[in-house]
Amino acid sequence: MANFQADSSTRRRGRSRTSETAPPSLVEILNRVRTEHSTTRQDLERDTELGRAVVADRLAALNEIDLIDESGLGVASGGRAPRLVRFSTERAHILVATLDQHALGVGIADLGGRLIMEHHEEADLTGPVSMLCDRLTTLFRWIMDRQSAKHELWGISISTPGAVADGTETLFQLSTPPVLPGWEHFPLVERLMEAFHCPVWLRSSVEAMTMGELHAGSGTGCRTMLFVKVGKRIGAGLVSEKVLFRGAQGAVGLIGSVPVSLGDRTGTLESMAGSDAIAEEGRAAAERGQSPLLTDFVRRGQEIDALQVAQAAQLGDRAAIEILSQSGRLIGQVIATLANMLNPELIVLSGSIAQSNDILLAAAREAIYGACHPLVSRDLQIIRSQMGSSSGLVGAATTAIEGLFAPSTLREWIMAGRPQAHPLFTSLMTRIATEVQSDNKAPNPPAKKRGEA
């Protein structure tokens, strides 16, 4: 370990110990390097106002725990080329997953949030949580086997279909929140921690996708962005000053619950314009014989879902085009209200319907531009996401990385060089191990007597 852990007995009275003063400056230096705000020793000395010896000492410490790399050279401005100080994104990996209504995505990312590999497959989230946990564990182990043999695992981050209440006490999960039905009875977070020995983060899929879009998609470099996911549920994520806005309870953007009207019908946005509504309208159009393509689907024994309506619309089916246009207009009206309130520079529409189809996007655009104040709409860009479900995986990785390197968290583990040394994590692992032990020791229920039912 570096000299900031030197024996305190040699120090003079009254002077603070290095082990007490080092963490704050280590945290500051590491985060400046990680976010590329400072890229040389000279930058660090100037930006942190720390002395040359202190900066050198802290960099030596960070070097020793492989969190920075000083092998590269920068551009010389007269004299010798300065050594670049770069964050070692390959120091560890983060396992990521997205849980959607009908699909499951998994992947692995480095500490820079770069997705190294991903896999998506259909899944049924209404099944037992234990099955979901087994599938996640199997896929995570497969990825670790393929990708992470030489790297430590520092976290697991999962995006979920429902909102995750903001845990203000810590930046990683201390227990399994009841995000989905059944989760209140199954310790998913604890099982993953036990299996992979690392902290776990959870975020809503809309929040994770917003983070992903901001980090690696169309929102890169944006200060203010509104992200809207259209599926069975309709939700929005808000980025303000390049930061995800989470609100008081982590429940920002539940716009699917906003009431909307269409003729004499009134309902929530989700029930009137979500994928279930699109599918239902499609089935009705097929039954009425208004849509030749959808009627043909039914005649061939196929069940109509929202994606088929979208495909029929893309192929020119007039009834399907009207269904998607109507959905786009309703979504656009609600987004326009938000846009007038928040004045975003970019609105990104995501979700399989919005991404596979231009009609919904065009109708939403028309409604938004038509209802926005000229100042709001003047430079406003409305686009569809290009990242698909990958945005959820990238966003999940970003969530874990921001959690790991948040100064209040980082301070607790930086001296040990790995987040598993965080006191909350170690106590949590002890608790989980004790619970597992007591479960294993629990006496078997008495055997039934003969003749008992």
Added chain:
Amino acid sequence: MTITGLGPHGEHASAPERVLLLPEDLARSRTAEFRVAIALHTTVSDWAKQLQAGLVGTLGGAGVAVIEVADCAFTSDVQIEALDRMIQNAPDAIVSLPVANAKVADAHKRIAAGGIKLILLDNVPTGLLPAKDYVSLISADNFGLGKMAAESLSAHVAYGATVGMLAYDADFFATNEREIAFIKWMQINRPDIRLVTRRFSEVSEAGRSTRVLLDELPAMEGLFVVWDTPATEAAKVIVAAGRAVSIATIDLGKAAAIELAAGGVLVSVAAQQPFRLGQTAASATVTALLGRILPAWVALPGIPVTPDNVVESFQAIWQSPAPRELLLRKRLIE
């Protein structure tokens, strides 16, 4: 036949009919004098030859000139060099089968940055996004192929059997999907089976890896190999060792078809449709060049092939008569 897998970014598959070229499309394309370059992982395998036939032929029918077909020899550096050379020649589009992920990602990103349309086959390098870095991915339903192989092999192995899997040691979307699907099907439907995986980096290692599996697993009854060329190498080793191991694989190359017809150790093939894949990739390329929107992922279903239907499957997939040796083995000729 439905598509069971999801795309590289979780997309739902679009059918090849989405990129169907109408007579007016062909007429417009013929007057535009488009130029296209092609970079393949190899040009010598049966699969690659079929793909090229469908691709180049359909492009020709649309009046598109193919100015280069590069054989990247499964090597990242060769592909990077080929793509950079192609970019210099400024074709209207490049059709590429990326041989790796992260290693070739930047070279593929340079294509769209140079104003050239990129159509990908089978694999998307890490970090590339549809509509931004590439137009569309055209591939088989590799997840479905893996499931198909598992289901067919399952019928040839007893309860509690040991099954080996010869997997590819490269981060490649298509083979990853096949491997994940094979394992998933077995875990759900045949939890009694013990699965053991060994990986090979090059086709030439497949025989050696098979020998290791045979030594390590004296009770091995079945073997899944992620594509046909290494599978035929594995079959030779198994026959030479005198072991009774049933093999299932993916892709119906000529050698695999003949082996299958012989009723030997190769018991089933989940076949891609490379000729049709090539045709679809060509249609997608022309569609993109005409400025029309394409789905992010177009997928073709697989075809289950057994010794019983190998002749007609060969004809359907290869669009040509089965070779004489295959017909001899099936005793259809003397």
